[in-house]
Each structure stands twice: as C-alpha cells, then as structure tokens.
Amino acid sequence: MKAQRQPGWRRPLAMAAQLRRRMAEPKRLPAPFVVGVNRSGTTLLRMMLDAHPELTIPPETHFIPEVIRRANHENTRRRLIRSITRHPRWGDFGLDESALRARAKQVRPLTAAGAIRCFYELYAAEQGKPRWGDKTPRYMRAMPRIARALPEARFVHLIRDGRDVALSQRERAIGGEATTMTAMAERWQRRIIAAREGATEIRAGTYLEIRYEDLVGDTEATLRLICELVELDFDPAMLEYHRRAPGRLAEMDRDLDNAENGIVRTATNR
Structure with missing residues (x-):
C-alpha cells in the first residue's frame, strides 16, 4: 500500500526549489528604491542619484505590484511583459517594446523578477549606465512584496517634516486628496507608520530612513550613507545634478519637487 501524503506536502518542496534557485542566481548589486510620502523631496533625491555616472533612475514605474500579481496567477511570458508595456506609464520611459521582448526571451523561465529586471536593465542600457x-x-x-521578488532592492525612505509636506501638498492639491491641514497631517502619519511596519517584514540592512532636512542641509554626508547602503562609491557628480544635460533635466522636470537650477527651495520656517 502506498503511503498517503499529508495535505500541504508540496509547499515545503516548492519552498526548497525556490531556495535552490535563489542560491544558484548570481549575486546582484543592490538597487536603490526611493520611497516616501508625496512632496517629501523624492524627485530631488532621484536627480542626485541619477547624476552618478554608474546609476540611472527611470521615471516612476508603478507597475511592479501588477507584474508580481500576474506572475502569481498568469505566469506567461506574454502577459508579464504586457503588464509593463501596457501600463499607462510605459510612454514615459522612451523604450522600444520589441527590445524589451527580445531581452525577455533570453530569460528562462521568465518570472516576475526576471521581467522587472529586463525593464530596468534595458532602461539602464539606453542611458549608458551599468x-x-x-x-x-x-x-x-x-x-515586503518588492523585497520578496527582488532581493537586491534597498529601500531609501525619505521623510520630510509632516508640516512642510502638508503645506506643499495643499499648494499643489495632489491627486485631489483631502486638502485640510488636519486631514493631510493624519494621512502623513498613517503612511509613515505603515511604511515602518512594512520595513519590519524585510531583511535587516535593506531599509534606510533619511530626513529631507538632512538631505538639503548636509547633502554629501547623506548621499554617502545611501551609497554605502547600495554598495556604490560616492561621486562628486551627485552634488552637481543641476548641471545635467538639458534633455535629461527636462525629462525629470515633470515631477520635480524641490529643485530648480541647483537651488533647493525649502519650507523649514516654523
């Protein structure tokens, strides 16, 4: 008589297979993921990081959660790539869809992580950076979801004083959200708390909180902390981000937060 397998016996096998695949993968260099509440200076930080000769940061992507979701339910090459190329933000990246598909064909099997990396690697190649x-x-x-899919992700959480965020959001009325100071302050607090709770679910040493006030007040020291997190040598070009080619600055100007011609405009008067 054959021994009966207990319910759920496949799960440990699947986990073991996943672990073996990860161990077989080459070590990937850390990739910074800048996150934060809107109007916290994330675009300014993007400009500084993107000025590094070895690093590029594309416009906001927004599609990663959808790619991961599709991989969990519809893990087919065509659908994974479509979840990127059919995203409303696709046109922001200036990439050729056929080039992305060609790159994805070289990855077998194509997982969510593989599809996402293909996008970033293609964008980096177009920018001439590694x-x-x-x-x-x-x-x-x-x-947590991104960290599970991309172990190389390093999260840089930029936190700006909630009062300044509320003032900036009220001026811009971002996303049609509630614009009373009380509502904005409460929303800021909820999102900071939620992010910190999420950070407890990811691997130690992959999450760094940076104060916006430190970024603009002691820029080099703050950038060096971020470079250390992502194993990247600091480069003085990061401080000269405003001297970039006009075309590159124009591409970033769409969601520019707090920088104009190299002058940081702060709202720190209390």
Whole structure:
C-alpha cells in the first residue's frame, strides 16, 4: 500500500526549489528604491542619484505590484511583459517594446523578477549606465512584496517634516486628496507608520530612513550613507545634478519637487 501524503506536502518542496534557485542566481548589486510620502523631496533625491555616472533612475514605474500579481496567477511570458508595456506609464520611459521582448526571451523561465529586471536593465542600457534604481514614492506601501521578488532592492525612505509636506501638498492639491491641514497631517502619519511596519517584514540592512532636512542641509554626508547602503562609491557628480544635460533635466522636470537650477527651495520656517 502506498503511503498517503499529508495535505500541504508540496509547499515545503516548492519552498526548497525556490531556495535552490535563489542560491544558484548570481549575486546582484543592490538597487536603490526611493520611497516616501508625496512632496517629501523624492524627485530631488532621484536627480542626485541619477547624476552618478554608474546609476540611472527611470521615471516612476508603478507597475511592479501588477507584474508580481500576474506572475502569481498568469505566469506567461506574454502577459508579464504586457503588464509593463501596457501600463499607462510605459510612454514615459522612451523604450522600444520589441527590445524589451527580445531581452525577455533570453530569460528562462521568465518570472516576475526576471521581467522587472529586463525593464530596468534595458532602461539602464539606453542611458549608458551599468546600474539601475527606482523612485516611485507609493512603493512604500509595497516594500515586503518588492523585497520578496527582488532581493537586491534597498529601500531609501525619505521623510520630510509632516508640516512642510502638508503645506506643499495643499499648494499643489495632489491627486485631489483631502486638502485640510488636519486631514493631510493624519494621512502623513498613517503612511509613515505603515511604511515602518512594512520595513519590519524585510531583511535587516535593506531599509534606510533619511530626513529631507538632512538631505538639503548636509547633502554629501547623506548621499554617502545611501551609497554605502547600495554598495556604490560616492561621486562628486551627485552634488552637481543641476548641471545635467538639458534633455535629461527636462525629462525629470515633470515631477520635480524641490529643485530648480541647483537651488533647493525649502519650507523649514516654523
């Protein structure tokens, strides 16, 4: 008589297989993921990081959670790539869809992580740089999911004083959200708390909180901390981000937060 297997016996086998695949993968260089509440200076930090000669940060992506979701239910090459190329943000990246598909064909099997990396690697190649990162503030709500898919992710959570964030959001009325100071302050607090709770679910040493006030007040020291997190040598070009080619600055100007011609505009008067 054959021994009966207990319910759930496949799960340990699947976990073991996943572990073996990860151990077989080459060590990947850390990739910075800049997150934070809107109007916290994340675009300024993106400009500084992108000025590094070895690192590029594309416009906000927003598609990673959807790619991961599709991989869990519809793990087919075509659908994974479509979840990137059919995203409303696709046109922001200036990439050729056929080039992404060609790159994805070289990855077998194509997982969510593989599809996502293909996108970033293609973007980095187009920019002539070897490394990539991300700046999508809303990913502060998805850090555990992203960390599971991309172990190389290093989260840089930029936190600006909630009063300044509220003032800035009220001026811009971001996303049609509630604009009373009380509502904005409460929303800021909830999101910071939620992000910190999410950070407890990811591997130690992969999450760093940076104060916006430190970024603008002691820029080099703050950038060196971030470079250490992502195993990247600091480069003085990061301090000269405003001297970038006009075309690159124009591409970033769409969601520019707090920088104009190299002058940081702060609202720190209390």
